[in-house]
Amino acid sequence: MKLDAKEKRRVEKILEILKKTYPEARIALRFSNPLELLVATVLSAQCTDERVNQVTKKLFKKYPTVEAYAQAPLEELEQDIRPTGFYRNKAKNIKEAARIILEEFGGQVPRTMKELLRLPGVARKTANIVLTNAYGVVEGIPVDTHVRRISQRLGLTREKDPNKIEQDLMAIIPRKDWATIPYVFIDHGRKICRARKPLCEQCPVRELCPAADQFLKKN
């Protein structure tokens, strides 16, 4: 993703405007320690953060430690997280991840990308979330469905694979913005640049967006 000087200025303007529009953007998942964030993020796949918070409120009291997840009967853990969807995969992954954390990482949620990626159900998106928000380690940019959609519509990437999108974003977004931009994009994605009916007429960056025209015509 090579971009000329003009493109570079367009990207800079977009980031500047969006950051100013969503100054309060930050993680919406509720957590009070790395383990809770890891579990919440795994549960957040294809599920609203609001529902995740609803489920984890009870979950975190019932499973306060890594041991609690590792020892939990699988069927019981499945029922405890069922409303988040994909509950069989998620329960199996969480329990197995807990076992690995106990046996290979001394009971501590790993602090490095390489180690986090060894946990089942954890890929770069989830690892980036945990690293940034639990440990303050910024290694990359978490690419979820919102970041992907916004990046594609704004013409920041042409890729479809999240890992490739992340590479593109890391190349054009200043490192100091890596931690906050995902939340800015997510906020923007929820309020304006929605998946179904994007509100382009209300969008602060529509003049800078290649996709704005196609959506504005439909009205």
Place this chain on the structure above:
DNA sequence: CTCCCGATAT
């Protein structure tokens, strides 16, 4: 690429 999956919006 498909599958996993409940809940909500349109």
Place this chain on the structure above:
DNA sequence: ATATCAGGAG
């Protein structure tokens, strides 16, 4: 009825 929601594994 269908699309979508802070994805990841086979």
